[in-house]
Amino acid sequence: MQDPNEDTEWNDILRRKGILPPKETPKDEEEEEELALQQQSIVKTYESMSLQELEENEDEFSDEDEAAMEMYRQKRLAEWKATQLKNTFGALEEISGQDYIKEVNQAGEGIWVVLHLYKQGIPLCTLINQHLAELARKFPQTKFLKSISTTCIPNYPDRNLPTLFVYYEGEMKAQFIGPLVFGGMNLKADELEWRLAESGAIKTDLEENPKKQIQDQLMSSIRSSLPTGRDSESDDDF
Secondary structure: OOOOOOOOOOHHHHHHHHHOOOOOOOOOOOOHHHHHHHHHHHHHHHHOHHHHHHHHHHHHOOOOHHHHHHHHHHHHHHHHHHHHHHHOOOOOEEEOHHHHHHHHHHHOOOOEEEEEOOOOOOOHHHHHHHHHHHHHHHOOOEEEEEEEEEHHHHOOOOHHHOOOEEEOOOOEEEEOOHHHOOOOHOOOHHHHHHHHHHOOOOOOOOOOOHHHHHHHHHHHHHHHHOOOHHHHHHHOOO
């Protein structure tokens, strides 16, 4: 008697005609199909998660989850790396007024832009350009730009220089205008880093404002140089 589950052309014809019942699926194949469906379901459950969320929920994965999730994690990691490479800048670039809309207003999704309006011959502008070049190398995910002020904004007054504009996704988030804001030629790179971090343009590892440390040291020095009450009484005796 012919086996109805045998793989023959004749049995296939009989199955299509309804004479033979559908071929029985071996148990191993059924289990593999069920596992594949489970993995697809797992991926759908977690496909909206970021890499950080995947790490946070890792303890919830069962052994069956791991193969599917590892494949998905590698996919998300590759996407993240591609985005990071695409959004890497790393240098202070010069732009003209014609570049303004493209480089600043249309910088792209998730992009912070720091734009320095300056003029040659102004020492503080030169100093800030040096600091920004250093910060651009330190924070390559932020776009650092410089432009001669009057090429971007006609008749922009020199008294407002240096000027820093901070943008995120084309929208202005902060502005620093004029020499008094920067504290003059004593401005240090880490102080500028702190100011930009406060605006959100960069993520600094500084724990407090470096300028505050200088102020605290100055006040401590002043207090230590002041005469004590005993010294004042002695002076009065003379």
